[in-house]
Amino acid sequence: xxxxxxxxxxxxxxxxxxxxxxxxxxxxxxxxxxxxxxxxxxxxxxxxxxxxxxxxxxxxxxxxxxxxxxxxxxxxxxxxxxxxxxxxxxxxxxxxxxxxxxxxxxxxxxxxxxxxxxxxxxxxxxxxxxxxxxxxxxxxxxxxxxxxxxxxxxxxxxxxxxxxxxxxxxxxxxxxxxxxxxxxxxxxxxxxxxxxxxxxxxxxxxxxxxxxxxxxxxxxxxxxxxxxxxxxxxxxxxxxxxxxxxxxxxxxxxxxxxxxxxxxxxxxxxxxxxxxxxxxxxx
Amino acid sequence: xxxxxxxxxxxxxxxxxxxxxxxxxxxxxxxxxxxxxxxxxxxxxxxxxxxxxxxxxxxxxxxxxxxxxxxxxxxxxxxxxxxxxxxxxxxxxxxxxxxxxxxxxxxxxxxxxxxxxxxxxxxxxxxxxxxxxxxxxxxxxxxxxxxxxxxxxxxxxxxxxxxxxxxxxxxxxxxxxxxxxxxxxxxxxxxxxxxxxxxxxxxxxxxxxxxxxxxxxxxxxxxxxxxxxxxxxxxxxxxxxxxxxxxxxxxxxxxxxxxxxxxxxxxxxxxxxxxxxxxxxxxxxxxxxxxxxxxxxxxxxxxxxx
Numbered sequence: 119x120x121x122x123x124x125x126x127x128x129x130x131x132x133x134x135x136x137x138x139x140x141x142x143x144x145x146x147x148x149x150x151x152x153x154x155x156x157x158x159x160x161x162x163x164x165x166x167x168x169x170x171x172x173x174x175x176x177x178x179x180x181x182x183x184x185x186x187x188x189x190x191x192x193x194x195x196x197x198x199x200x201x202x203x204x205x206x207x208x209x210x211x212x213x214x215x216x217x218x219x220x221x222x223x224x225x226x227x228x229x230x231x232x233x234x235x236x237x238x239x240x241x242x243x244x245x246x247x248x249x250x251x252x253x254x255x256x257x258x259x260x261x262x263x264x265x266x267x268x269x270x271x272x273x274x275x276x277x278x279x280x281x282x283x284x285x286x287x288x289x290x291x292x293x294x295x296x297x298x299x300x301x302x303x304x305x306x307x308x309x310x311x312x313x314x315x316x317x318x319x320x321x322x323x324x325x326x327x328x329x330x331x332x333x334x335x336x337x338x339x340x341x342x343x344x345x346x347x348x349x350x351x352x353x354x355x356x357x358x359x360x361x362x363x364x365x366x367x368x369x370x371x372x373x374x375x376x377x378x379x380x381x382x383x384x385x386x387x388x389x390x391x392x393x394x395x396x397x398x399x400x401x
Numbered sequence: 402x403x404x405x406x407x408x409x410x411x412x413x414x415x416x417x418x419x420x421x422x423x424x425x426x427x428x429x430x431x432x433x434x435x436x437x438x439x440x441x442x443x444x445x446x447x448x449x450x451x452x453x454x455x456x457x458x459x460x461x462x463x464x465x466x467x468x469x470x471x472x473x474x475x476x477x478x479x480x481x482x483x484x485x486x487x488x489x490x491x492x493x494x495x496x497x498x499x500x501x502x503x504x505x506x507x508x509x510x511x512x513x514x515x516x517x518x519x520x521x522x523x524x525x526x527x528x529x530x531x532x533x534x535x536x537x538x539x540x541x542x543x544x545x546x547x548x549x550x551x552x553x554x555x556x557x558x559x560x561x562x563x564x565x566x567x568x569x570x571x572x573x574x575x576x577x578x579x580x581x582x583x584x585x586x587x588x589x590x591x592x593x594x595x596x597x598x599x600x601x602x603x604x605x606x607x608x609x610x611x612x613x614x615x616x617x618x619x620x621x622x623x624x625x626x627x628x629x630x631x632x633x634x635x636x637x638x639x640x641x642x643x644x645x646x647x648x649x650x651x652x653x654x655x656x657x658x659x660x661x662x663x664x665x666x667x668x669x670x671x672x673x674x675x676x677x678x679x680x681x682x683x684x685x686x687x688x689x690x691x692x693x694x695x696x697x698x699x700x701x702x703x704x705x706x707x
Contacts, residue, residue: 124503209476
């Protein structure tokens with residue numbers, strides 16, 4: 119398949135570029151650890167359980183920042199540099215280009231999540247009762263849900279000045295509403311219900327199920343399904359919004375369609391998904 | 402035919418960048434699009450590459466409609482954009498292999514690097530290549546699938562003369578394989594040196610089209626004639642029938658004429674008649690630059706907005 123061959127070559131190119139760039143390594147691997155150390159020293163060193171309570175939020179923040187800063191910025195900077203324009207005059211399919219960005223995002227996220235978990239365990243002696251397989255399924259589902267959304271930001275943002283602004287605009291609601299930064303129980307009631315419209319809430323919910331409440335994957339089928347649906351919708355919307363060049367217009371109708379699809383998806387989730395246990399859970 | 406263009410118009414809002422271009426380019430040879438910045442050269446090649454759509458008119462490249470069948474076309478053409486961005490943290494070899502993966506039948510990376518004389522830089526990061534080397538790498542990724550037609554947008558802008566000559570040599574090698582090249586330039590010498598055919602463009606229209614030799618002859622340009630003689634000779638004698646005497650210049654006398662051949666015949670008669678010895682004769686024919694200035698009406702490097 120020519121798409122897969124091109125996507126693989128592009129992915130290897132991203133990977134080599136990433137490994138050769140110190141700033142990229144720092145922002146995607148060391149920076150999340152920085153968060154872990156701050157939160158760990160402030161809240162977590164009292165007991166091994168302490169860091170366990172923090173991990174769902176920290177891991178979620180890593181997934182958000184990897185998607186909206188890592189993936190989105192890579193797309194925007196390559197487009198701004200004209201690399202995508204050069205790709206455009208070859209027969210390469212946009213699907214291959216997007217797939218390579220997504221794969222690269224997934225690999226960096228897996229690496230930084232793994233590093234965070236290992237450090238949490240070795241330095242802060244967090245005891246992680248969850249089965250490694252279940253944890254992997256939940257984290258990868260979360261990454262698969264958020265990366266396509268990061269790619270959408272990468273397609274919509276005009277240049278490297280607007281990209282961080284848009285990312286911040288998305289980052290903070292995703293972080294605060296989901297309970298990743300502030301314990302969910304402390305959020306006012308209206309925010310708790312707004313949280314059901316945000317994909318990261320379902321990631322925090324799944325991670326809390328595994329790491330805090332000690333549940334298995336079977337009882338988390340609801341939230342994990344929401345994440346996977348978000349991923350499918352996000353991938354579909356990417357093909358609608360992808361731009362080779364910053365001078366190509368963002369078609370307002372398509373953008374509206376994208377918002378409508380995501381809105382409809384989360385309205386459905388709001389109505390159908392199970393209650394958030396973290397809203398009621400008292401440790 | 403490599404390229405067929407009929408009645409091509411391209412508008413950007415109220416601005417008409419191309420105002421009805423007609424052009425047929427047969428396969429084989431190097432065709433140069435020459436014109437000042439803003440004349441519409443880049444718009445024209447971007448339409449050929451399928452990056453922009455024509456507002457009106459028809460275009461086929463290798464018999465293919467570049468807007469509707471861009472994917473099929475891009476398997477067969479090689480493109481160098483005006484400012485090609487290369488992945489800076491990959492080596493030259495890695496860049497070539499990356500672009501090779503986009504094509505159905507690519508050449509081997511080593512072979513491509515060899516063609517553009519970059520074999521020794523295969524393991525050098527792009528960021529450490531010189532300007533000329535980067536430009537050759539950009540050419541390498543345009544050649545990686547052995548295309549039938551190369552479209553180069555100002556391939557030598559910003560290069561030093563040596564790097565420019567090296568690039569010319571590569572383009573000539575490509576032509577020697579019987580393939581077609583279309584390139585834009587605002588260097589007149591470049592058009593004169595490597596193009597088999599020059600198409601001059603001004604404000605979105607073709608103002609001249611022909612071989613450089615052809616174009617130089619076609620223009621009603623004025624030649625300058627210098628002569629130096631030994632013996633008594635009244636320089637005003639030659640000044641008749643379309644020859645103007647412009648006074649002495651050192652030991653020389655300078656004349657301007659539109660028909661230097663006739664002037665030299667007359668000069669021969671005069672010399673014999675007055676028993677004067679001709680010690681030096683110099684003739685400057687109109688150059689492509691004179692033709693360019695006459696038709697395009699401004700120095701090549703001056704930018705005009707369209």
